[in-house]
Amino acid sequence: MKRKLLILPALLLAGMTFAQEVDLKAIEKIKKEGLENSKVEEIAFQLVDKAGPRLTNSEGYERAAEYAVKQLSDWGLANSKTEAWGEFGRGWEMEKSYIAMTKPYYMPFIAVPKAWTESTKGEVSGKVIFLDIKTEEDFAKYKGKLKGAIVAIKPSGTQEPTYEADAERYTAEQLHGMEHPAPREPRGNGGPDRAADFRAARALSQKINEFIIAEGPALIVKGVNGRHGTLFTSSPRDYAKGTPVGIPELETAPENVNLMARLSENGVVVELEAEVKTRYRNDDLQGYNVIAEIPGSDPTLKSEIVMLGGHLDSWHGATGATDNAAGCIVMMEAVRILQATGLKPKRTVRIALWGGEEQGLHGSRGYVKNHLGDRETMELLPEHEKVSAYYNIDNGTGKVRGIYLQGNAAVAPIFNEWFLPLDDIVDDRTITIGNTSGTDHQSFDALSIPGFQFIQDPIEYRTRTHHTNMDTFERLELDDLRQMAVVIASFVYNTAQRDELLPRKELPKKQ
Amino acid sequence: MKRKLLILPALLLAGMTFAQEVDLKAIEKIKKEGLENSKVEEIAFQLVDKAGPRLTNSEGYERAAEYAVKQLSDWGLANSKTEAWGEFGRGWEMEKSYIAMTKPYYMPFIAVPKAWTESTKGEVSGKVIFLDIKTEEDFAKYKGKLKGAIVAIKPSGTQEPTYEADAERYTAEQLHGMEHPAPREPRGNGGPDRAADFRAARALSQKINEFIIAEGPALIVKGVNGRHGTLFTSSPRDYAKGTPVGIPELETAPENVNLMARLSENGVVVELEAEVKTRYRNDDLQGYNVIAEIPGSDPTLKSEIVMLGGHLDSWHGATGATDNAAGCIVMMEAVRILQATGLKPKRTVRIALWGGEEQGLHGSRGYVKNHLGDRETMELLPEHEKVSAYYNIDNGTGKVRGIYLQGNAAVAPIFNEWFLPLDDIVDDRTITIGNTSGTDHQSFDALSIPGFQFIQDPIEYRTRTHHTNMDTFERLELDDLRQMAVVIASFVYNTAQRDELLPRKELPKKQ
Known part of the structure; x- marks a missing residue:
């Protein structure tokens, strides 16, 4: 696949029509809301400083989940709740x-x-x-x-x-x-x-x-x-x-x-x-995710789902700002942007903030097993064929520079088209057929549901913040979070509006 | 002044004779001892880890001073002792x-x-x-x-x-x-x-x-x-x-x-x-320096003195490895090298490890006042005219890249000559007429006794180690300390052998 380096100014793009599916006016609304009315700093304060360290099943995790459920509900999302995904432990x-x-x-x-x-x-x-x-x-x-x-x-x-x-x-x-x-x-x-x-x-x-x-x-x-x-x-x-x-x-x-x-x-x-x-x-050994939805506006397509998420749990040595409050801030801000713009996506948009990621992707794996299908038996549930894509952020505070296709070559031209109107905020946009691993998109990818992580600037992730005692609020690059939220909101919106679900890789064999 | 970029291999240099004063065979001996039989790691362990933080008049300062007095004496230096310089405080x-x-x-x-x-x-x-x-x-x-x-x-x-x-x-x-x-x-x-x-x-x-x-x-x-x-x-x-x-x-x-x-x-x-x-x-409010000498070998010149030193005190948040165990390690190693090579300098070489530097250069100021002269009254003591130079190290662990002349232009050609046979270990050697301040050479410079600090690579001095809780053994670049010790030993030796004392700036006026 070839990277296009075409850079067009936003104003010019606003008047153009791209093949098939990009609603440029909607993307401009998303940019305006995300860049001019951003709430990432407020969300960051709540998840990072106020909730504190969010080790799975800790009080901090509960504080963060309670805040997220209420905040998502306050923004008008439906079905905002914590949802048990199975037994985690103490x-x-x-x-x-x-x-x-x-x-x-x-x-x-x-x-x-x-x-x-x-x-x-x-x-x-x-x-x-x-x-x-x-x-x-x-x-x-x-x-x-x-x-x-x-x-x-x-x-x-x-x-x-x-x-x-x-x-x-x-x-x-x-x-x-x-x-x-x-x-x-x-x-x-x-x-x-x-x-x-x-x-x-x-x-x-x-x-x-x-x-x-x-x-x-x-x-x-x-x-x-x-x-x-x-x-x-x-x-x-x-x-x-x-x-x-x-x-x-x-x-x-x-x-x-x-x-x-x-x-x-x-x-x-x-x-x-x-x-x-x-x-x-020891009172409650269940593990919990946070789930909320923007119900689809199209009578036919609303039963189909676009998912976005990141893990809400962190390690305990600091307040887990970049691993992974950052991903949750971005995803919460992305759905807030969609709500604030009044864009009314055709398909249902579902946000998921996962627990237990740091101990083995437990929250997303449990969710997929409960709602979509069992990777071991390959028994699939009805919703398996309804989820168009799952978008994940879990590589720190750095802005989006592209996306990993996880080997799903058929989505390359689609994503390329979607990135074009974002060229003014995504530098050197790169689409790679390669995989990235170690986080929750894998739980979806394991059942051939298109699950993606974005390429993000590393910033201090490997050197100072990933699993450290210094993953604090100061380590957040707020402008990067704003950019990410705009990119994610755009991708989610495009996925929700597209005529078809995203193309899938072949189903894997039973393990 | 122009920097000479002449680089000659050590072997070639060994056979050359420079104008007037550089004994190249001696310099080769110094290099060999300093680079092949270095003791900087052992000295570093003693001053940094074993003595610990060396806040002026603390137990750690006393441990370091006791070690230095004994070690210098064991290497055969004369008059190795702690010497009170006046009242410091508790x-x-x-x-x-x-x-x-x-x-x-x-x-x-x-x-x-x-x-x-x-x-x-x-x-x-x-x-x-x-x-x-x-x-x-x-x-x-x-x-x-x-x-x-x-x-x-x-x-x-x-x-x-x-x-x-x-x-x-x-x-x-x-x-x-x-x-x-x-x-x-x-x-x-x-x-x-x-x-x-x-x-x-x-x-x-x-x-x-x-x-x-x-x-x-x-x-x-x-x-x-x-x-x-x-x-x-x-x-x-x-x-x-x-x-x-x-x-x-x-x-x-x-x-x-x-x-x-x-x-x-x-x-x-x-x-x-x-x-x-x-x-x-509160038992003893006096402040102390460590002093030791290699008595001069020339009956006429032995009453003249070449001094070298650095401050032995540190702050208390860490073990003061780069500020300034580094300078003391280098100076101790430099006199060890001179002893081990058997070079027998003509003038007396005197090492001084200062206390109270961090609270205002107290140790070196007190020493100068007691032995050389009073900056305020400009009453000079007999030894004032006997000290050819004082060399100081207090800018961290980085190797020597040149020297600050403190405005003493007359020493430029002399130091340039002395740096030539060190060209294989001093990259991009730079001699600047400029000043550097904030440490103990100033106490000498204040009375126009030639006092110099070297230009050192900064390494992590400003970012991580200078007055921090992270100025630990790990921050030492041992190869850099070895290079510094060779440079200092060479300069001290050349100063001790030179026909004349180093040229001085004009005496300042009474304050």
Whole structure:
């Protein structure tokens, strides 16, 4: 597919008619509303600052969902509600997190309790023992020595100075390179050795966990990656109800843990004091999405659906501004724009803000299974053939630079046409046949319902915000969010007005 | 002055004789020792990690000074000792620092107690009141409302994403631009209005302080500048003995304080809990430098002195790796190299590691006053005419790219000659007639003793490390420290061997 670099001024475009389907007057209304009357800053305040961290089934997630349900309803959407998608597990709240080195000198550390970790028994203190376990033989070094101790584990990464900017936007050249992605290597191409290595590493990791739990230290201080006060949180503890008690764990800035490691390795006794207090929420183990609709205005087409969404849950180390309040802000703003313009889409527009994405796309997968079909049995539900497309945002705060087709070549000319009247706000628009993965459009794509993520400028997503303690309001580029909302509202509107549903890829075989 | 870009391979240089004074064989020995047998990593561990934060008159400063005295002595330097330079004030230790938002949800904050701040009365908690005082009339808003409260002050800067790299090295073009600095505008050129504005702002700031102390809040939470978990500490509380009790103060990450500010401004009640525990050290109010010497080998010239140094004190939010353990590491390594090569300089080489620099160049000023002369009375001491030069490092971890002449044009051809055999390790060597300020060479320059700072690559000095909570071991570029030590050892050696003392600028007039 070839990228068209045609750039036309908006005023000129407004007077043109494109083949078949783009209602340019509608697009101009969307732009005007989205760029001149934007509400993204207000929505951002509500989802990011006021709701706070939105770990699945936490109070913050509930606050955000309550706000979204009410706000969408206030904008006139129908059927605005939370909807259970199945059992997730327990919620979890952080009530205290403190850690400091006390010997050889006092130094407060930067840390975040591992998600779903247990509490310490009040404030714990004492000498730090570094764990360095490479094989099961290493267990002997520590056997019987960890009871009640504070154990530390070094981070894997390094923290040398950074000669590249934290924030970046794609160049035209980088985008061009995405148009024809190198074919992915077939799965499992690492060969039997690599697969075996992976299984062995996982088995060892499991044994190390069991060993540590059996030895019963008071606290695990795990050095994670990051730098300069930013730290990346890692996979959570098990959140299933009734998970056996483990060892409290603090994910700690690598500079802090490496300081202790260098001291220990040079024979200096290191002591810490720390307190972690957390609380589980076992009352309701169901997971919830937020759903609301703009009912279609066309008597025939209103039974068909255009979906848009993003995940509402976040990690717990910060307020999840770019991962993924950004996507929810944009999607909420997109439906607000459609309402405010009075455009009355022919098909029904349905917004979904997902829970449980960070733990495995649970909310969108559950939704698809409940409403559209079962990927495992390939039993499809009636609505499966009614959903024209699902549009997702989950790559941070950067504006739209194009779209990933997820291998659905038939939509390329359609999207190309839809991007043309947006050329004044989408620089170097790029349409790639390639896939992007790791988020909720995959739940739809798995059943060949056209599900798309947009190409977004990376900004600080990989360097500073994705799963970090620094994913805060300051990291939002509000102008980018405004642009995204206009693009999404346009795509959703065009999808709702199009004569046909979007073309689909062939249905996959039963798994 | 013109920069010579002549680059000659080291081997070729080794066989050449330069006009007058460069002993190329000696320089080759220095390079070999400094680049092949470097001890900068060991020295860095001792000063940075093991000594820890080195606030003037703190235990960390004492640990670092003790190590340096012993290490310099072990390398065979004479007269290695700490030397009091006059009264500084009390020492200060941090014993606990904890702050977290507890309402509307729990969020641990990143903060550093303001240097020399008081302790809170145990753990304090409660609602946060933001102070926004622009004139004395604003006092009325808060009068009688702050007693026992937690007050917060917003940071002045902003924290948008960063599209420039944290770390940088000078380009040849940037260095070229330094050669002919724009003339400094004369002091006080802001004119009477600006000076009056400045005095008014300072007077208001003083009144605000007095107002806050009189109102008696339990804690001040001051948003400082920085981003992504890095925060810049600011000027300290008064460290004089017997300073009246003030209000405990935590310098807090701007993202944290701005979160509370946005919540408060939108009517959400914000509560905090915090504890600050500090301890003053009143036993010995003297300030100390570390001094050691390589006695000169020439019977006539040994009474003359070449000095090198850097400040050993740091701020307290981190381990002061680049500000200024780096300078001390380099200077210690430079004298170690001179000892290890057995070069036996003709003049006496004296290393000085200063205390109290961060509070006003106190250590070097006191030293100069005690040994060389009084800037105010212009009464000079006998040693004033004996010190050929003082070389200083205090601009972080970046390697040497040239030198500031501090207006002493007569040394330009000499330094140019000295840089030539270092061309293989000093890229785009630049000699500028310009000044650099803010550190200890000024104490010497003030009495026209040739005092110099080198031009260093900035790396992360301004963005991440200078006075921050993230000035840690990881921020050191060890290869750069090695290069610096070779350059300094060469310059010191050349100064010690030169027929004459370095040319001086005219003596300043009595102040």
